[in-house]
Amino acid sequence: MAMRKLLDRVEMAGALDRVGDPLRRGVRAVLPDRVRDALHGVWLGHPLHPAAVQLPVGAWMSAAVLDALPGTGKAATVLVGVGTATAVPAAVAGLTDWASLSRKQRRVGLVHAAANAIALGLYAGSLAARLTGNGRRGRWLAYAGLGTASLGAYVGGHLSFRQAAGVNQAEPFLRQIPEGWHDLCEHAELTEGKPMVARIGDVPVLVTRLGDGVTVMIERCGHHTGPLGDGELTRVGGADCVVCPWHGSTFRLADGVVVRGPAATDQPLLRTRVVDGRVQASLP
Numbered sequence: 262m263a264m265r266k267l268l269d270r271v272e273m274a275g276a277l278d279r280v281g282d283p284l285r286r287g288v289r290a291v292l293p294d295r296v297r298d299a300l301h302g303v304w305l306g307h308p309l310h311p312a313a314v315q316l317p318v319g320a321w322m323s324a325a326v327l328d329a330l331p332g333t334g335k336a337a338t339v340l341v342g343v344g345t346a347t348a349v350p351a352a353v354a355g356l357t358d359w360a361s362l363s364r365k366q367r368r369v370g371l372v373h374a375a376a377n378a379i380a381l382g383l384y385a386g387s388l389a390a391r392l393t394g395n396g397r398r399g400r401w402l403a404y405a406g407l408g409t410a411s412l413g414a415y416v417g418g419h420l421s422f423r424q425a426a427g428v429n430q431a432e433p434f435l436r437q438i439p440e441g442w443h444d445l446c447e448h449a450e451l452t453e454g455k456p457m458v459a460r461i462g463d464v465p466v467l468v469t470r471l472g473d474g475v476t477v478m479i480e481r482c483g484h485h486t487g488p489l490g491d492g493e494l495t496r497v498g499g500a501d502c503v504v505c506p507w508h509g510s511t512f513r514l515a516d517g518v519v520v521r522g523p524a525a526t527d528q529p530l531l532r533t534r535v536v537d538g539r540v541q542a543s544l545p
């Protein structure tokens with residue numbers, strides 16, 4: 262309960278913005294768009310950071326077990342080295358995601374990053390101690406690093422599961438759509454390549470005529486629910502795409518595939534059909 266209250270206070274701690282805001286500007290200025298997309302996990306269709314942290318966490322946890330057993334010092338040193346080396350790209354991916362979060366999420370993310378940076382420093386110290394023959398010191402530094410990384414993981418859990426950072430925000434809209442076909446608009450009112458916004462109950466959808474076909478996608482961006490209906494159209498790789506007006510995530514209209522981040526997941530598309538000149542959609 263104390264931790265929950267503490268994290269609630271972190272969410273409201275405006276003083277953290279004095280560090281967070283310049284850091285965010287720096288991350289966005291330093292990393293080119295293509296590198297940021299790669300680090301967000303656009304190529305993976307899934308955020309990269311949660312997958313990348315498995316390597317250091319697995320190596321460090323395994324080292325902790327070996328450190329408790331006799332005669333396994335060399336193997337534990339290798340694992341501490343592997344964990345320390347792989348934590349660096351995982352941290353860079355996390356930092357990239359962090360820079361596209363909302364303000365309250367960034368405050369909590371800053372604490373998460375600080376705990377993990379301290380853990381990384383402790384593990385680097387542990388590795389140095391082990392390589393210079395001070396195994397006992399190396400073990401204690403590693404245990405301190407594991408404890409600090411666990412604290413960072415707890416804060417990361419708050420960020421993901423309480424604040425929904427990195428979650429596909431378009432998915433809950435799908436769950437609001439009842440089974441069956443839903444009438445949207447006249448096929449004749451659609452102009453080629455000019456999406457229009459229609460509604461299925463409370464759920465806004467983006468209806469686009471592409472050649473003889475029609476696509477219908479959830480209109481709220483999977484990143485932070487930006488209104489794709491207000492987005493500009495562009496072409497990427499010869500395909501018509503819509504650009505989210507909030508942070509620039511770009512989705513192919515034909516199949517919803519994300520081609521530019523910060524969103525890392527595809528935008529959900531509905532099934533469509535045209536009956537008596539009316540466009541209808543249903544759950545995929």
Ligand code: FES
Nearest residue numbers: 482485487505508
């Ligand atoms: S809401 Fe952030 S890119 Fe769409």
